[in-house]
Amino acid sequence: MVKEVAMFxxxxxxxxxxxxxxxxxxxxxxxxxLRGYLDATVKDKVRSGLSQEEALRAARVEMGSIDAVKxxxxxxxxxxxxxxxxxxxxxxxxxxxxxxxFTAVAVLTLALGIGGTAVVFSLLDAVLLRPxxxxxxxxxxxLFPLEGKRRRGVEQASYAxxxxxxxxxxTFESLAAYDGESLNLTGTGEPERLEGSAxxxxxxxxxxxxxxxxxxxxxxxxxxVAMLSYALWQRRFGGDPGVVGKSIxxxxxAYTVVGxxxxxxxxxxxxxxxxxxxxxVPVVPAxxxxxxxxxxxxRLAPGVSKEQALAxxxxxxARVARAYPESEALGIALEPLAQYVVSDASQTAWLLMxxxxxxxxxxxxxxxxxxxSQSAAREREMAIRKAVGAGRGRxxxxxxxxxxxxxxxxxxxxxxxxxxxxxxxxRIAPPFSSLFSRLQDAHLHLNWTVLVFGALLxxxxxxxxxxxxxxxxxxxxxxxxxxxxxxxxxxxxxALEVALSLVLLVGAGLMMKSLLRLxxxxxxxxxxxxxTMQVSLAEAKYRTPEKQAAYFDELLRRLSPLPEVVSAGATxxxxxxxxxxxxxxxxxxxxxxxxxxxxxxxSAGYFRAMGIPLLNGRELGIxxxxxxxxxGVINRSMAIKYWPNENPIGxxxxxxxxxxxxxxxxxxxxxxxxxxxxxxxxGDVRQLGLDVPPDPELFMPYDQWPAEEMSLVLRIAAxxxxxxxxxxxxxxxxxxxxxxxxxxxxxxxxxxxxxxxRFILLxxxxxxxxxxxxxxxxxxxxxxxxxxxxxxxxGVRMALGARGQQIVWLILRQNLSWLVIxxxxxxxxSLALTRLLTSYLYSVRPTDPSTFALIMLVQIAIAxxxxxxxxxxxxxxxxxxxxxxx
Amino acid sequence: MKSSxxxxxxxxxxxxKTLALEPLHGYGIAxxxxxxxxxxxxxxxxxxxxxxxxxxxxxxxxxxxxxxENNRRAKFYQLTTLGRKQLKxxxxxWERQLAAITRIMRAPAIGNL
Numbered sequence: 001m002v003k004e005v006a007m008f009x010x011x012x013x014x015x016x017x018x019x020x021x022x023x024x025x026x027x028x029x030x031x032x033x034l035r036g037y038l039d040a041t042v043k044d045k046v047r048s049g050l051s052q053e054e055a056l057r058a059a060r061v062e063m064g065s066i067d068a069v070k071x072x073x074x075x076x077x078x079x080x081x082x083x084x085x086x087x088x089x090x091x092x093x094x095x096x097x098x099x100x101x102f103t104a105v106a107v108l109t110l111a112l113g114i115g116g117t118a119v120v121f122s123l124l125d126a127v128l129l130r131p132x133x134x135x136x137x138x139x140x141x142x143l144f145p146l147e148g149k150r151r152r153g154v155e156q157a158s159y160a161x162x163x164x165x166x167x168x169x170x171t172f173e174s175l176a177a178y179d180g181e182s183l184n185l186t187g188t189g190e191p192e193r194l195e196g197s198a199x200x201x202x203x204x205x206x207x208x209x210x211x212x213x214x215x216x217x218x219x220x221x222x223x224x225v226a227m228l229s230y231a232l233w234q235r236r237f238g239g240d241p242g243v244v245g246k247s248i249x250x251x252x253x254a255y256t257v258v259g260x261x262x263x264x265x266x267x268x269x270x271x272x273x274x275x276x277x278x279x280x281v282p283v284v285p286a287x288x289x290x291x292x293x294x295x296x297x298x299r300l301a302p303g304v305s306k307e308q309a310l311a312x313x314x315x316x317x318a319r320v321a322r323a324y325p326e327s328e329a330l331g332i333a334l335e336p337l338a339q340y341v342v343s344d345a346s347q348t349a350w351l352l353m354x355x356x357x358x359x360x361x362x363x364x365x366x367x368x369x370x371x372x373s374q375s376a377a378r379e380r381e382m383a384i385r386k387a388v389g390a391g392r393g394r395x396x397x398x399x400x401x402x403x404x405x406x407x408x409x410x411x412x413x414x415x416x417x418x419x420x421x422x423x424x425x426x427r428i429a430p431p432f433s434s435l436f437s438r439l440q441d442a443h444l445h446l447n448w449t450v451l452v453f454g455a456l457l458x459x460x461x462x463x464x465x466x467x468x469x470x471x472x473x474x475x476x477x478x479x480x481x482x483x484x485x486x487x488x489x490x491x492x493x494x495a496l497e498v499a500l501s502l503v504l505l506v507g508a509g510l511m512m513k514s515l516l517r518l519x520x521x522x523x524x525x526x527x528x529x530x531x532t533m534q535v536s537l538a539e540a541k542y543r544t545p546e547k548q549a550a551y552f553d554e555l556l557r558r559l560s561p562l563p564e565v566v567s568a569g570a571t572x573x574x575x576x577x578x579x580x581x582x583x584x585x586x587x588x589x590x591x592x593x594x595x596x597x598x599x600x601x602x603s604a605g606y607f608r609a610m611g612i613p614l615l616n617g618r619e620l621g622i623x624x625x626x627x628x629x630x631x632g633v634i635n636r637s638m639a640i641k642y643w644p645n646e647n648p649i650g651x652x653x654x655x656x657x658x659x660x661x662x663x664x665x666x667x668x669x670x671x672x673x674x675x676x677x678x679x680x681x682x683g684d685v686r687q688l689g690l691d692v693p694p695d696p697e698l699f700m701p702y703d704q705w706p707a708e709e710m711s712l713v714l715r716i717a718a719x720x721x722x723x724x725x726x727x728x729x730x731x732x733x734x735x736x737x738x739x740x741x742x743x744x745x746x747x748x749x750x751x752x753x754x755x756x757x758r759f760i761l762l763x764x765x766x767x768x769x770x771x772x773x774x775x776x777x778x779x780x781x782x783x784x785x786x787x788x789x790x791x792x793x794x795g796v797r798m799a800l801g802a803r804g805q806q807i808v809w810l811i812l813r814q815n816l817s818w819l820v821i822x823x824x825x826x827x828x829x830s831l832a833l834t835r836l837l838t839s840y841l842y843s844v845r846p847t848d849p850s851t852f853a854l855i856m857l858v859q860i861a862i863a864x865x866x867x868x869x870x871x872x873x874x875x876x877x878x879x880x881x882x883x884x885x886x
Numbered sequence: 887m888k889s890s891x892x893x894x895x896x897x898x899x900x901x902x903k904t905l906a907l908e909p910l911h912g913y914g915i916a917x918x919x920x921x922x923x924x925x926x927x928x929x930x931x932x933x934x935x936x937x938x939x940x941x942x943x944x945x946x947x948x949x950x951x952x953x954x955e956n957n958r959r960a961k962f963y964q965l966t967t968l969g970r971k972q973l974k975x976x977x978x979x980w981e982r983q984l985a986a987i988t989r990i991m992r993a994p995a996i997g998n999l
Contacts, residue, residue: 015943030935033912033961036954037931040913062930069932076939 016079030073034066088401095402102374103406105777106367110410110461112770113363115417118446118454120349120356120763122422125449126442127349127435132338133264135208136299140337141306143175143296143313145329153333156292159285161329162200164320165296171309173301176203177283177294180269184538185236185279186737187249193536193739194232194250196279197269198294203280204261206299214244214259217282225282226255230263232278252540252737255281266441269295271341272434273578276441286667289327293667297337310334343434344839348760351836355507355767358500360457362771364465365493366778367406371469372490373785375399382473395474403466404459411458418454419446428762430755432578490782491815495822497778501771502826502859503833508768509851510834511761514842518754521843523576524685524694526611529566530746531720532574535731535738536709545706549626551734552702552710556603558730559714564723566715569606570702572599574711575687576749585698586654587642588675597638598687598695599655601702601710607633607682609713617649617680624701630676631701636684638696648678653698657705676700690753691842711742720745760840772859776866779815784870786814795879804875811871819863823856830855897929897937899980902965902973905947909964911954912938938963946972 019026038059045055063069074080096103131137144153145161157165159177166175181198184191201217204210213233217225226248228237237243247254266276286293300309313332321327375382385395426444429436468489535555542548552570560568573579581598604622607614615636624631632653639648656671684694702710716723724743731740787794794807834846844851904910904918916929941947946969954960965973 011945012943029961032959034931034935036911036958036960037913037916039958040911044917064930064932069935072932073935073939076936076943 012078016082020079020082030070034069038063084397085401088398089405091398092402092405096405099374102370106370106406107410107413109363109366109774109777110407110458111413111417112774113360113414114407114411114454114457114461115414115421116356116767116770117353117360117457118415118418118450119421119425120352121453122418122444122446122450123425123435123439124349124353125447125453126444127342127345127438129449130438130442132341133266137208137338138336139173139300139302140207141172141298141300141309141334142337142340143298144333144335145292145317146331146333147328148330151331154292155295157294157296157329158289158292158327159283159294160287160289160324161317161320161327162294162296163285165313165316165332168316168319169298169313171301171304171312172298174202174206175296175298176200176206177296178203178269179283179294180274180277181281182536183250183279183281184252184536184737184739185248185250186252186538189236191737191739192236193741194279195269195275195277196281197267197277198283199280200283200294204265206297207265207267208299209262209265211259212262213241214257216259217280224253224255225258226250227259227261227280228257229261229265229276229278229280231276233260250279250281252538268341268437272343272345272437273432284662284667286669288669289324291667291669292328306334306336341434342438345433345435345438347839348435351760351840352763352767354833354836355504355764358504359767359771359774360461361464362497362500362774362778364461365496366465366774366781368465368468369490369493369778369781371399371403371465372472372493373781375469375473376785376789378473392474396470399470399473400462400466403462403470407458407462407466410461411454414458415446415451415454418450422446422450425763428759430759431752433756435759490785491818494775494778494782494815495818495825497771497775498819498822498859498863499825499829501768501775502823502855503829504764504768504771505855505859506826506830506834506852507837508761508765509855510837510841510844510846510848511757511764513844513848513851514840515754515757515761517844518690518757518842519750521686521690523690523750524612524683525575526715527746527750529716529720530610531714531716531723531727532711532742532744532746532749533727533740534709534711534742535740538737539708541735541737542708546626548708549703549706552603554734555712555731556605558734559712559727560605562723562726562730564716564718566717567605567609568715569609569713570603570710571606571713572601572702572707572710573687574713574749575610575685576689576746576753577711578689580688581697582695584656585696586673588652588654593642595642596696597634597653598697599705600697600699601705601707602699603702606699606713609715610685611715612685613683615681615683616647617678619680619682620699620701625703626706628704630674630704631679632676633680633682633699634678635682635694635697635699637694638698639681641696648681651678652676653678655698655700690750713746757840757842772862776862779819779863779866780870783811783815783867784873787811787870787874790874791877794874794877795881798875798877799879804872807875808868808871811874812867815867819867823859823863826859827852827856896980897933898941899973899976900927900929901934901937901941901963902946902969902976905963905965906970906973909950909952909962911952911960911962915963941969944972945969 041059041062042052042055045058046052050058074083132140134140143157143165144155145157146153156179157177162175162177169175176199178197178199181196183194183196185194186192199217201219204216210216211227212230214227216227228243233239233243240246243257244259246257248257249255261280268274268276283294300306310332313334317329317332321330382395390398422445426439429439472489535552537548537551542551556568556570559565573581581600582596583599585595585597587593587595602620604620604624606612607619616639617633620631620633632655634648634653642648643651652675654673654675657674659668659670659672661668661670682699685697686692686694687697688695712727714720714723714727728740728743731738790810794810797807797810830852831847838846900919901915904915904922910918912931912934916931916934919927919929938947938949942949942963946966947963948966950962950964951959952962
């Protein structure tokens, strides 16, 4: 049976195709067959006694119209439908070619709408639709310890807690821990700072990844083993298949390479803050339960739900915390790894999708409007078609074919635009955001998904803008009532365009104001002419604090006298680089107070180099050495917070010094209480980021608080980046094996801080501009259509003495109510929608009245201009010509 | 005698039946249907020729150009093996339906109860 149906279908296809190709012969045979039939009929009728002429007439009457019969025969096969479509297409192309101006505007409008949507869809695809490169990734979860009475979730857990959870869990197939670790690679070629991760044994098995070479860390691989990313293996080791077993130098120590990862693994120890890890070393166990040093992830056992796992893990953490009072993890929170990695990028992607959907809607209503005006001009054509017997369906099909043609061409151009714009968007994406990481990892480009989406979108939009005008044109007769309804349709579409573009403009306005306020924020120091860079010392080489301090002393001594260097300093953490330094402090006294402040070890010249003003007391000096009493300088916020009505100079603060010691058993961590005296107060600095208000900060001389990683700040008289080679040469003169990273001007850091908001502003601003232009085109189109319709009336009025102003008003008034409705709806829509922007705004409320007012004025100006041009043209109408117009 | 419309959907079956005896051309088929039905059914060319096309596509009949009795060329249609099978199933189906309809029509009127 199935075979017969298949045969039937096949025969039909073959016959249809043959008919298409042998059309001429088929037509001839049909003619001959029908002629033969007619002849036979006539002959029969003559035989029964009619004259030749009478017989012929009777036969013709019986047969009816020969052409109609032929048409029926032709439409018996499927290929005739194809032919109709082909005819419609050809006719549609002719129509579109004849109205070049209309076609160009419509196609361009659609190209912008469809192209823009395809671009944003490619972002959405990269951020949300591309799965993680791990098998059954939906079973992977991040585990966050919950701390304190409020059960606040934190990123890191203590290693000891992690080990207990790992031993006790049944709902997780496996748990693994990791943390970010940057390491200096030396020995082969230039010294290089590598981004990497410290991982526990079984980490990659948990992710479901096996190395392409070698194996991952085993329980007994405690130290001195390393794994390479595929990229690093290719770049630094030339893809050497014998790399496993070889020795490399990290931090001045020898590590044995045990494995190489497959290329699709792009692991980041922090999904939006760090580059892809190139090197992996084992996590060094640390027994202290208050030392939070690892991030935990796990793979759920098959068939276990998230809720079951959560219940079990929460219980385990609570039990561990009861058994060890110093453990701070009182519970556990779970987040799917995919969600953790995507983070706020999905919000951004959806926000942009919403914005671009508005643009698409505007472009569709614009084209619908154009088609409505067009169909008024084609009323005669439609009337003739109906008169010669075209059915409603036939006309509908013809007009929808034209719409498809428009949408198809618009879509094709739009996709071409997207092909060019998608990599551009990838480039301007803000670095150090989950969006950037996702776009990088997904290798953003115009792919098949986006292409298919663009094609579907073209079809969808052709229906969106085509159905209404086509349905209207195919309707039987045009009454004046119908005409006025069409006017209402046009007006409604314009109101919609005005409303949607107003919402986008308000969004862009709010973002613009935020960005200006952000860049205008007082950071507390002079950002221009500052060159910054990071120097991380290898642990094996600079083992003691004294050696570390001596190195940086030497470095500053060499850099300061360089000709263009005005002043030089060093700090553990540069402002505006998002490094969190908050720590516990204790304010002694009759009522000791516990509090927090950022700890910063800085060099003597740091404040001067940065341009941070000294408000009170003295700066830190060379005299504040390791052997002299401990001192500190606080910022204004700290002075106000802890000594609101007193002079803080001479007061003491208790701080905690971290001691970390690596032993074969693991890292031992200890905090020592130490007391320091406050010697000065400096101005507030935006430490964490541009949009984060100042917090209490405490600055301490780095000779007293040495660190292995410092950032240098050089105030330079010339253009800062021009000095980079000189500075690098000096650094390598001290130690040729020393990598220097993050060489940037402070202005670059500031720009990076603003990059997220700038990205949103750029895209929403682009969409809002397109929307405004399209809406203006729409208003213009409707106004000039209205003018053309009333040319006769205008002529009469002018002949009767109406002045130009009155005529302008006549045309303006026509659309006024629709514009007012559009603007009102746009304002209401903005009020409802701008709160979606809240998390991107800075010191601007989503309902900022001045932005709303300004944008409303802009929109009124655009609408006014777009309607006044055709209205003014109306006054140029020659009454005599106008009266003859009909 | 007044000619009437064909029963819906029976034209294909009638054409097949007509061709079961011998191959015929279009006019011949129309004539044969009219004659056998004693003029009750009259088939107009507007439905006859599309039906040929349909049956041809289905593979039930096969066209062939042959000389006619008065030495002109005409397109004769011939029943294929497949067509013969189709005629058989359609005849059976038709008889089944006819019997059912007849039974219904001859049933006593309900209004008399």
